[in-house]
Amino acid sequence: MNRLARHRLLWPVLVLVLLLATNVVFTDGFLSVQMKDGHLYGSLIDIIRFGAPLILVAVGMTLVIATGGIDLSVGSVVAISGALACLRISELDDQSAVGGVLAAIGLALVLSLVLGVWNGFLVAGIGIQPIIATLILMVAGRGLAQLVTDGQIITVNSVPYKLVGGGYWLTVPFCILVVLVVLAVTAFLTRRLALGLLIESVGGNAEASRLAGIRSRGLTIVVYAFCGLCAGIAGLMISSNVSSADGNNAGLWIELDAILAVVIGGTSLAGGRFSLGGTVLGALIIQTLTTTIYSIGVPPETTLLFKALVVTLVCLLQSPTFREKVFHRPRRGAPPASADADTKVRITV
Template structure:
């Protein structure tokens, strides 16, 4: 019973509930929604669930990087533009080499995209950690600058390329699962082990909780801030690679557009506080899966584009309310909610009894 209560208090538990409810709604509309089949042409598994996993890979990447930035009491509004930069570099590189079967061209495209993202992430870190600008302002500047860099790289045109190894990043499968999703989960596991097996995770949390106290404890905030913004930019670039490899085209205005909002929502739904401090890598991953499921549900239900933001907002508001201990206590009648005022003390009870020792002294 205690485990059930603990699960109810876990933010990402309600994200799992949200995913289950959305899948149930889709299944009610189409009983074969969760069915899997084999494509006779490619021999690969196909199905709506695999599509959700495929589109979740870029969101997982940007949400993972955003998790550590938010844990330091910051925010990175440039992740969507970083996706565009990564996709632009990759497509431009592949179109220049123009070898449809070259594995070397694929690695060159990935390497150049990551290199530029690291440089731009370091600039974000410089503006925040050294110059002292607010993360919101610094990354807002980079959001506009990076989108402009993507336009310069592609001459302002949508760029496509042909390279089968690169295309397999999103369209291939490993053990029946989309390659991009498997790679994304592998990256999540590696980073989670690194953060929790070393002191880096604790140092990131300490900076978010109290940067002055952490500095007095011997923790240097600047290198850590540099690291988290570089990591966020690099992971966003990987997300951009996943996005463009699915269609082998980069849209300088469409790739990564407003994805920073999905990343922030995924992190918050997963239980990481915007006030900084504790973070949840598992929660952010599940939150990203929820956002991907929600996006697919919107398309599947045929909700008009004008009403899509309202529908997404409604689902997210319900989930956030379910995460609130006070709301759950009120809804399920489990007694007084946390933070409720205590029973008022009567004036006559506020007078402390006079001890015998004081009586003697008096």
Template sequence: MTILKNRLFWPAAILVALLIVNAFTSNQFVTVRDGHLFGSLIDILRGSAPLVLVALGMTLVIATGGIDLSVGSVMAISGAVACLLISDLGNQNSVGSVLLIIVIAIAVSLLAGLWNGALVALVGIQPIIATLILMVAGRGIAQLITDGQIINVQSGPYATIATGFFLALPVAFLIAVAAVVLITLLTRRTALGLLLESVGGSPTASRLAGIRSRRITTMVYVVSGGFAGLAGLIYSANIKSADSISAGNLIELDAILAVVIGGTALIGGRFSIAGTVLGAVLIQALGVTVVAVGVPPEATLLFKAVVVVALCLSQSAAFREKVFGRFTSTRTEAIA
């Protein structure tokens, strides 16, 4: 069947299976309380928002043939800047002041992305090395900002971006949806998507064709930094503090996994925004399901690894051909 050959079929099928398991194992899958939606499904959607944002930026970077290992550190820097400035406010519930601080934190994240882009596009350093520099140094910068301490804040407006609701839905989820819509429109309704695939498919050919590949490469790293910064704000707003050590720790690996699950080629070129979102939500659903079914904490990572391996095998055309093709051939011979 054609639908079985679609790369998004198996991730979607596994996501549906995980949601069904959650529906039967959780006390409340979806419920309405005080005019807001709560439950296991809402926890998955809200919890996946930071990963969706980081994975979106990672998708654009990978589409150009690059990689961004610094997203977790940029999250830590963003949260550290925001919480430090908010803690210095006389009135932490001032909406105008908090919005200004959010803009400042995102601007710092954009500068971090610009640093990565300059190293890759202008200096010519390999993306994995260029972003590894900020991955290591970024944690140190975040700890310098917080003086090695966890900065706690008690700001209602700031907490809203992580725990607030709008139209009965989590604000964090709506922020992620807005980002997905924006990137989809830019990459599928304009020539930007084609330019990204051209640069990722063949940087030399695209440059000879008149495409400003260096500018596009720099741009995607800036966007990746901005989305990582926004994810860092949601993370720190959720725990109401800046934890420069734990914020975004290893999220770059989950982001890369989400991108790969979604069908984006790691060598650059072809990419899928819908697939990336599906992959990010699937990873979050898997984490919630592991807790719901009572898997022991020491076996959690192993359980997730087994599911991911099964998913990757199901997406492999060669594997499906060997397994199902052999099964079909054996069945045909038996009937004959």
């Protein structure tokens, strides 16, 4: 029982349960899931469906942060990916042509991968600080998305493309299935193979990892490339869901939500150990919080403030130092105060 109480994900789970309970109070039938026309519908399904892009971006961000880096450009990559895909589809004679849609999607994902490699090259190859290297693409990328769309909102009417973010397959939203596949592949590569251990070693000490024979630079580039790919898939989902691309607003501030999801999930910004399950939980908390804000009628002008307060509360509850001071519980492994005092007396004598 004590082990469970000390688990780093206990408080995030409790906060998620509390948010769901709040929605149950304010929304009738919030927990109900119904089958209509062969598709699953319900508030819980909507939370996962609308949170799918954030989960993808947060998963990529988790691996980047595990190496001791950060990626502020994912929001711009989201906008670029959606803009390029919609532009190519809008130029098709037949927007329902599966081949043309797949080509547009492939082009957008390849560009997202290249942008991720560019970030990794600046960080690992040139030696620029990650926050500066990705800030460059964060600013320039948003401008690139505006150039692709020519400053306009590009609308498409493509049934195959609509499937990516707003369609259903096997009764479940297709975007949820995509997230499950990406999570399964990522978990297999990082937890069943040595890749996760290598990433953690680079985050713990990149120079020591290099001296130990680990290709830390190449691994860092791969991780940033994966983060860019995840952001590109998220951009396709967002633009597909609304059948349009907005280079100015698509993916705006999603990088901050992704970083918050990673932190809530228990991954340290200093690098090292990471938790994919914790990241998914953090992303679900943020999406559920957004749903809760609308359901309880929080004024729109205070939405961001309310969201920041809740996230701050979750992070404080996760902090062992904060819990020690507030609840007067010593941290695990910390010596009792009396023992510490006796030690000081002996040293003084």
